[in-house]
Amino acid sequence: MSSPIFIRNASQLVTLQGSSNAPLVKAAMSELGIIENGSIWIVDGVIQDVGKDSELAEKYERRLNEAEVIDACGKLVTPGLVDPHTHLVFAGSRENEFNMRLQGATYMEIMNSGGGIHATTRATKAATHEELFNESYERLNKFLLHGVTTVEAKSGYGMNWETELKQLEVAKELNEKHVIDLVPTFMGAHAVPEEYKENPEAFINLLIDEMIPKVAKLGLAEFNDVFCEHGVFTPEQSKRILEAGKRYGLIPKIHADEIEPYEGAELAAEVGAISADHLLKASEKGMKAMAEKGVVGVLLPGTAYFLMAESANGRKMIDLGVPVALSTDCNPGSSPTVSLPFIMNLGCLKMGMTPSEVITATTINAAHAINRGKEIGSLEVGKKADITIFNVTNYMKLQYSYGVNHTDTVVKNGQVVVRGGHLSEELSFAKR
Numbered sequence: 001m002s003s004p005i006f007i008r009n010a011s012q013l014v015t016l017q018g019s020s021n022a023p024l025v026k027a028a029m030s031e032l033g034i035i036e037n038g039s040i041w042i043v044d045g046v047i048q049d050v051g052k053d054s055e056l057a058e059k060y061e062r063r064l065n066e067a068e069v070i071d072a073c074g075k076l077v078t079p080g081l082v083d084p085h086t087h088l089v090f091a092g093s094r095e096n097e098f099n100m101r102l103q104g105a106t107y108m109e110i111m112n113s114g115g116g117i118h119a120t121t122r123a124t125k126a127a128t129h130e131e132l133f134n135e136s137y138e139r140l141n142k143f144l145l146h147g148v149t150t151v152e153a154k155s156g157y158g159m160n161w162e163t164e165l166k167q168l169e170v171a172k173e174l175n176e177k178h179v180i181d182l183v184p185t186f187m188g189a190h191a192v193p194e195e196y197k198e199n200p201e202a203f204i205n206l207l208i209d210e211m212i213p214k215v216a217k218l219g220l221a222e223f224n225d226v227f228c229e230h231g232v233f234t235p236e237q238s239k240r241i242l243e244a245g246k247r248y249g250l251i252p253k254i255h256a257d258e259i260e261p262y263e264g265a266e267l268a269a270e271v272g273a274i275s276a277d278h279l280l281k282a283s284e285k286g287m288k289a290m291a292e293k294g295v296v297g298v299l300l301p302g303t304a305y306f307l308m309a310e311s312a313n314g315r316k317m318i319d320l321g322v323p324v325a326l327s328t329d330c331n332p333g334s335s336p337t338v339s340l341p342f343i344m345n346l347g348c349l350k351m352g353m354t355p356s357e358v359i360t361a362t363t364i365n366a367a368h369a370i371n372r373g374k375e376i377g378s379l380e381v382g383k384k385a386d387i388t389i390f391n392v393t394n395y396m397k398l399q400y401s402y403g404v405n406h407t408d409t410v411v412k413n414g415q416v417v418v419r420g421g422h423l424s425e426e427l428s429f430a431k432r
């Protein structure tokens with residue numbers, strides 16, 4: 001048994017209590033369950049008590065000398081941030097494409113001429129397991145330094161069995177060796193590989209008949225994702241791929257309505273996806289269908305920003321009852337960032353979300369988007385002790401004071417892994 005941790009006297013303790021069973025919608029997205037001068041008592045990685053400092057200090061008075069006490073006076077304490085959409089495991093970088101886009105080339109033009117996702121696929125194919133592990137481990141350290149304690153990670157830079165397997169195995173090993181929890185998604189349907197350009201149906205058959213069953217059999221992913229976009233996979237093809245995943249127990253996710261309106265949001269509701277992501281061009285009908293089915297809208301304003309596009313209409317989605325989450329979309333082409341706090345600021349300024357909605361969108365709703373609402377995303381008795389302390393006095397300041405990393409302390413699974421904005425020593429280098 002490790003010694004208890006007592007986080008004391010937070011100026012605001014954001015609990016989000018009562019949100020474990022379903023994502024928050026509409027006005028409930030603003031109910032943060034804040035305790036002023038709040039404290040948390042943690043034993044063996046699990047939250048044992050949450051309340052006013054005066055109450056907890058009295059209750060645990062006789063055990064204080066055995067506990068590690070963290071003074072959060074003047075600071076904001078939130079659930080560890082959750083990033084529900086990343087392409088974490090990749091090799092190479094694409095600043096050349098950034099430069100091309102600044103001169104007028106579009107994301108899809110670059111992809112259709114063999115760059116974009118195809119460029120990262122070539123780099124990822126060429127990288128060894130060890131190289132991918134080390135690069136991604138460093139990226140996870142940076143996520144942790146920004147207050148993130150759980151990260152979803154997609155494959156999709158292989159699109160052949162060997163490299164998809166390599167990415168998923170790297171994700172598995174990262175989950176075992178890094179303190180951040182990784183939640184794996186199979187995304188073989190990220191693009192039609194160049195060698196299948198003339199015969200996309202053959203590639204779809206390969207996904208459905210071979211790759212999806214093998215991924216499921218090996219237990220390497222929980223979700224199955226498709227880039228449903230004009231010029232990539234049609235809604236009909238996407239549906240077949242997602243239904244195939246369902247037959248093998250993989251829960252559907254969709255990259256939907258990112259570049260053009262394509263009825264991806266509608267498809268997400270139809271197939272019972274846990275989330276539909278991007279949604280820049282989603283129709284009102286699609287949003288309503290998502291709200292009705294409780295499909296989480298994972299919005300990625302960093303991607304819109306980086307692609308110089310108009311952001312998704314987060315305000316409208318929340319008003320229509322869509323449970324909204326936010327994510328970095330960390331990837332080398334359309335959103336090369338690990339800063340979920342920066343995404344929070346964009347959520348306010350580019351999507352009309354309020355600071356309280358943004359907190360919900362990066363904690364409990366993000367947890368629900370990856371089927372983890374019962375374990376993480378709120379500070380409640382029995383939940384995992386994944387906690388971030390920010391050096392700001394209140395939650396609004398976190399979004400107001402942008403471009404600054406306010407992360408002070410991160411507790412992951414009841415272990416202090418970031419202190420005073422620095423990684424604990426054993427995490428600061430890749431371990432392979």
Ligand SMILES: N=CN[C@@H](CCC(=O)O)C(=O)O
Pocket residue numbers: 087116117120227255258303329331332333334335
């Ligand atoms: N849009 C499709 N996939 C990724 C980008 C991948 C890439 O460009 O490498 C996304 O979510 O933005």
Ligand SMILES: [Zn+2]
Pocket residue numbers: 085086087255329
């Ligand atoms: Zn993505």
